Amino acid sequence: xxxxxxxxxxxxxxxxxxVALRCDPISGHVSLFWYQQALGQGPEFLTYFQNEAQLDKSxxxxxxxxxxxxxxxxxxxxxxxxxxxxxxxxxxxxxxxGAQSQPQHFxxxxxxxxx
Amino acid sequence: AQSVTQPDIHIxxxxxxxxxxxxxxxxxxxxxxxxxxxxxGQGLQLLLKYFSGDTLVQGIKGFEAEFKRSQSSFNLRKxxxxxxxxxxxxxxxxxxGNTGKLIFGQGTTLQVKP
Numbered sequence: 001x002x003x004x005x006x007x008x009x010x011x012x013x014x015x016x017x018x019v020a021l022r023c024d025p026i027s028g029h030v031s032l033f034w035y036q037q038a039l040g041q042g043p044e045f046l047t048y049f050q051n052e053a054q055l056d057k058s059x060x061x062x063x064x065x066x067x068x069x070x071x072x073x074x075x076x077x078x079x080x081x082x083x084x085x086x087x088x089x090x091x092x093x094x095x096x097x098g099a100q101s102q103p104q105h106f107x108x109x110x111x112x113x114x115x
Numbered sequence: 116a117q118s119v120t121q122p123d124i125h126i127x128x129x130x131x132x133x134x135x136x137x138x139x140x141x142x143x144x145x146x147x148x149x150x151x152x153x154x155x156g157q158g159l160q161l162l163l164k165y166f167s168g169d170t171l172v173q174g175i176k177g178f179e180a181e182f183k184r185s186q187s188s189f190n191l192r193k194x195x196x197x198x199x200x201x202x203x204x205x206x207x208x209x210x211x212g213n214t215g216k217l218i219f220g221q222g223t224t225l226q227v228k229p
Contacts, residue, residue, distance in 0.1 A: 004158070031215060042119075042205050042219030043159070056214045091158060095215060101147065101166055102215060106158035 002026075004107035006092050012113045013082050021077045021110045025094030032075050033104060034067055035091040043091055049075060079112075087114045117142050119206050121220035128196050129228045136191040136223050138206030147209030148189045149217065150180055154202045162204075165189065176200070201227045 005024040013019050025032050031050055035043035036059075046065065048056040051072040060067070064082075069075040079086055089111050093104035118141045128134055140146055147166050151159040163174025170182040180191045189206060203224050207217040 033216060035217075040222075042207075042222050043217075045210075045216045045218070048214045048216055050214075056216065059216075093159075097215070101209075103149070103161050103164060104215070104217065106151075106160070108156070108158045 004092055004094055004105050006090075006107035006110050008110060009108065010111050010113075012115065014115050015082060015084060017082055018078065018080045019082055019112065021079075021090050021112070023075045023077070023092030023094075023107060025073065025075070025092070026105055027073075029094035029096055029105075030072075031095045031097060031102070031104075032069060033093040033095075034075070034077050035093065036061075037089040037091055037109070039088070046077070046090075082112075082114045084114045087112055117208055117210055117218050119208050119218055119220035121204075121206055121223050123223050124221065125224045125226070127226040127228060130198050131195050134191075134193045134196045134200070134225070136204050136206075136225070138189045138191065138220060139187050140189060140206075140208045141187065142208055146189075148180075148182060149207040149209070150174065150178070150189075150191050151205045151207060151219075152176075152202050153205065153222075159205065162191070196225075196227055198227045198229065201225055 007022045034046040037043040045059040049069040064080045066078045089109040091109045093106045095102040095104045120139045149164045150162040165182045206220045
């Protein structure tokens, strides 16, 4: 596609429910990143994929957060037993390579609200 | 640890005035530096990047930034601000290692007065 696509754009869930957020990267992009952006803050790194391999998940805040990219293209970020502190915008980005020199292209994000 | 500091949380300038947004970083080696802009409800758009070479880099929308190693700074500038420049601006550094993940500053909100 022309850009990184994320769905849904908005998600409201009750505390304790599970949610799944989808990211469709730019076609052919090897690297895929997830970031969490709390209100009034800069994005914070969650996890990184190179093709289907999850090479860095150091930013995932707890074991309730799980990400996958089984075929090396679309990725899903899953949050189990959601808590109010999970409310944030979740941004997905992709780049043609994982090197620092390659710019990341961001989607518009999914705004998650936990009631 | 690598970090990015944007000292100004909110800046207001008049349309047509010049702009400078500050960014300081902490990084052990030569950093990869980026400026992104975010409009409400949208993702981040890359304005410009610095990897090496000329310390003054040009970006889109008339923005430029200057890398100053001695000051650990990468300030963003624009000679004449337009009302459409009102947005959130983020400075970021590429972390060490080969994953390419970015470490962002807290952001600066730019308001433009008519």
